[in-house]
Amino acid sequence: MQIGVLALQGAFREHIMTLEALGVEAEAIRKPEQLAACSGLIIPGGESTAIAKLMSAYGFYDPIAQHHEAGLAVWGTCAGAILVAREIVDTVPGQRGLELMDIVVRRNAFGRQVDSFEANLHVSGIEGDVFRGVFIRAPWIESVGPDVEVLAKHDRHIVAARQGDLMATVFHPELTGDPRLHAYFVEDVVGSPRQ
Amino acid sequence: MSDSSTQVGTLRVKTGLAEMLKGGVIMDVVDAEQARVAEDAGAVAVMALERVPADIRATGGVARMADPGKVEEIVAAVTIPVMAKCRIGHFVEAQVLESLGVDYIDESEVLTPADEQYHVDKWAFTVPFVCGARDLGEALRRIAEGAAMVRTKGEPGTGNVVEAVRHMRTMTDGIAWVAGLRTDQLYDAAKQLGASVELVKWVHENGRLPVVNFSAGGIATPADAALMMQLGCDGVFVGSGIFKSGDPSKRAKAIVEATTHFEDADVIARVSRDLGEAMVGINISEIPEAERMQERGW
Numbered sequence: 001m002q003i004g005v006l007a008l009q010g011a012f013r014e015h016i017m018t019l020e021a022l023g024v025e026a027e028a029i030r031k032p033e034q035l036a037a038c039s040g041l042i043i044p045g046g047e048s049t050a051i052a053k054l055m056s057a058y059g060f061y062d063p064i065a066q067h068h069e070a071g072l073a074v075w076g077t078c079a080g081a082i083l084v085a086r087e088i089v090d091t092v093p094g095q096r097g098l099e100l101m102d103i104v105v106r107r108n109a110f111g112r113q114v115d116s117f118e119a120n121l122h123v124s125g126i127e128g129d130v131f132r133g134v135f136i137r138a139p140w141i142e143s144v145g146p147d148v149e150v151l152a153k154h155d156r157h158i159v160a161a162r163q164g165d166l167m168a169t170v171f172h173p174e175l176t177g178d179p180r181l182h183a184y185f186v187e188d189v190v191g192s193p194r195q
Numbered sequence: 196m197s198d199s200s201t202q203v204g205t206l207r208v209k210t211g212l213a214e215m216l217k218g219g220v221i222m223d224v225v226d227a228e229q230a231r232v233a234e235d236a237g238a239v240a241v242m243a244l245e246r247v248p249a250d251i252r253a254t255g256g257v258a259r260m261a262d263p264g265k266v267e268e269i270v271a272a273v274t275i276p277v278m279a280k281c282r283i284g285h286f287v288e289a290q291v292l293e294s295l296g297v298d299y300i301d302e303s304e305v306l307t308p309a310d311e312q313y314h315v316d317k318w319a320f321t322v323p324f325v326c327g328a329r330d331l332g333e334a335l336r337r338i339a340e341g342a343a344m345v346r347t348k349g350e351p352g353t354g355n356v357v358e359a360v361r362h363m364r365t366m367t368d369g370i371a372w373v374a375g376l377r378t379d380q381l382y383d384a385a386k387q388l389g390a391s392v393e394l395v396k397w398v399h400e401n402g403r404l405p406v407v408n409f410s411a412g413g414i415a416t417p418a419d420a421a422l423m424m425q426l427g428c429d430g431v432f433v434g435s436g437i438f439k440s441g442d443p444s445k446r447a448k449a450i451v452e453a454t455t456h457f458e459d460a461d462v463i464a465r466v467s468r469d470l471g472e473a474m475v476g477i478n479i480s481e482i483p484e485a486e487r488m489q490e491r492g493w
Contacts, residue, residue, distance in 0.1 A: 008455050009218040009239060030456065045215050046239065047275050053237035053448075054455055078215070092234065092274055108274060113298035114321045116208045120200035130200070136211045137276065137298070175211050 003186065004029040004038035008054040010046020010079060014174035018182045032063035040073040040190040043080030045136070045172050048107065051079055052095055064098055073165035073190040074100060081168035082107055082139055089142060101166040102145030109140040109157070121171070123152040123160055125188065126180050133159065133171035140170055165192045209323035209343035212276065212298065213407035216240055216344075216430055220420065220451050221409065223247050223434040226265070227272035233437070236447035240276040240299070242432065243269040248305050248352030248488070249435035249474065258306045260288040266295050278325070283492050284310025286319075293322040299344070300324050302337075304491035305351045305434075314492070317341025327411070327492060329362045331369030331398070332388035336493075338406055339391050345404060347428065348489040349412020352435050354476035356413045356422065358489060363410055363426045374402040412489070415440070415474050417453030417467045424457035441471030 005015045007028035019026035027034060035041065041064065043051070055061060068074055076084040083097050085105040110116070116137055120130035133154065141158035144150060151160035152169075160169045167189050173181040202208075219239030224230045230241045245261040246254065260281050270277045276298035281288035283302055288309075292300050302315050304327050317324040318341035325344040328334035334345045347366055349359030373384055373395060385395040397405050410423035411432035420431045431454055433447075440446045449466035456462035484490065 007218075011214045011217060013217070014214065030459075046217070047215065047219060049234060049275055050219055050237040050239045050451065053451070057452060090274075112296050113212055113276060113323065114293065114296065115203065116212065117201055117203045118205055118208060119198070119202075134207055134211055136208060136215055172211060175207060175214060 001025065001039045001186070001190070002027055002037055003040045003042065003190070004035060005042045005044060006051070006060075006080070008058070009050050010044045011172065011174055012044045015042050015044050015077075015182075018174050018177075018179050019186070022179050022183055022186065024182075024186050031058065032060050035063055035067045035072065038067070038072060040075065040185060041067075042185070043074065043076040043083050044174065045078035045080065048079035048082040049092055049095060052083060052097070055083075056096070061096070061098065065100065068100055071165070071191075073185070073192070075167040075169070075185050075189065077169050077174065078136065078138060078172060081105055081141070081170050084166060084168055086145070101161075101163050101168055102148050103161055103163075103168060104142045105139045105168070105170075106142045107139050108137050109142075110135055110138045113137055119154055121152045121154060121159065123181070124149075125151060125184055128180070131173070131178060131180065132176050134175045135159075135171045138170045141168065162189065164194050165189055204321035206343065210406050212323060213325070213344035216276070216409075217407060218455060219430045220447075220454050221278065221430070221432045222437055222447060223432075224269060224438070227268050229438055229443075230269045230272045232444050233447060234273045234275050236444055237451040238275060238447065239430070240278055241269065241273060242301065242434070243277055243279045243297070247435040247438060249354070249439050250352075251305060252352040252486070260285070260292065260306070263291060263295055266292065266297060270296055280306055281315070282306040283308040284313050284315060286315045289315050289320065293320055297322065302326050302342075304348060304488045308491050314340050325409075327489075328366070329489060330365045331373065332390050333492070334366065334404060334408070335388060335390035335394045335398070338394060338404075342406065344407050344409070346409040346411040346432055349410065349414070350479055350482070351412045351488050353413050353479065353482070354415040354436055354439070354474040355479060356415070356419045358479060359410050359413045359423060360426065362412075362489075363423060363428055366404075366408065367427050370398055370403060373398045414450075415476065416470075417449045417463055420450045421453045421457040421463050424454055430454065436474055439474035446470050
């Protein structure tokens, strides 16, 4: 099984390193043709406006949607969570997302960099100790549709959610060295039925 | 915030924002309109300035932190992170920038230094700092002072990439040298580099800098940006190169694409076509040593 990590901009190397540490084959995705070989796709943190421009310039929107229809699981972290959302609030005019997951995400909702923080999270489905969440100019998930399971909250705001083979986290598991969410994505989310 | 496990301003949160900027282009802008052009072109952040380095060089005199009104105007104009420069050692300019809500402070040799002995104690701030460096020792000294991101200096405002290349090669050579030493040689290496033993050991064990390293100072074309990426930097700063050129929006987009696809010559060739006039460059040998910005900071 191969997991692709969208490598247009942002912290894609850390996702690849975490997957490889789990013994999972990981591939940096720079062209849409590479998606065919993947069972799952991670859209990493970075600047969502920059990633969206590059996704548009290199024709990623339709291929990701089509491969998802055919069974490609998708996990968005931070900027990636913004890009998988059905609706984005508080962004630049004309920013287009993939509109895959039935969630509404508010960009930069937790504030500017001076407000960026770390906090312990209880993530449902993740066994053992609390998960250390690193939130950087983070968005939050403002609301979710009926088929979406809330996985974690911080300060009453939804920060992780799942809808079948789609997952969104607004924090950065790739920056902590804790591989449990990556393992959850690979073992539980990839290959699970469409909702 | 919600509970006692919540912390702001940690090193991981500071270096983490730099991690999110990787593979991207940070563009110098002097007003809200330029900031919007940069954001629309796919910049990952903007650097708010009173004047771009080429104009600082042309105007002469003392170069200071930008007017707070200007910084606020730019912060309000875009949704991407906003950086701003303070003078080397000018911790009050840094305090002001933090209070304005900028996302990163560049303690920069582009401005006139305010202290010839001490850099800002960057640990004292919640906002993260990026600092310039010409070699590994200088980078590790800044990191020891709390810098959460480094950029090789190059020679700002010249449109000439030669110094950026020199500093990037010097940095990677320094890292390769430390990585290849025996552990009992690291104390002497730390002495030679003027850097802390702990940080030298970290570089020895990991074979890289402990923070993200961008390239700056003289990048003017998409090929320049891809060159610096192939030489091993994590992303690029483009100062005067964009808004001192004939078609800033088109050039900005082209540099963004070349930075992402830095190993794909077909992409670089395509985006480099018909960009209009590049900024006029300056040969480094024509700049008197006293006016070279890279000599500021130590």
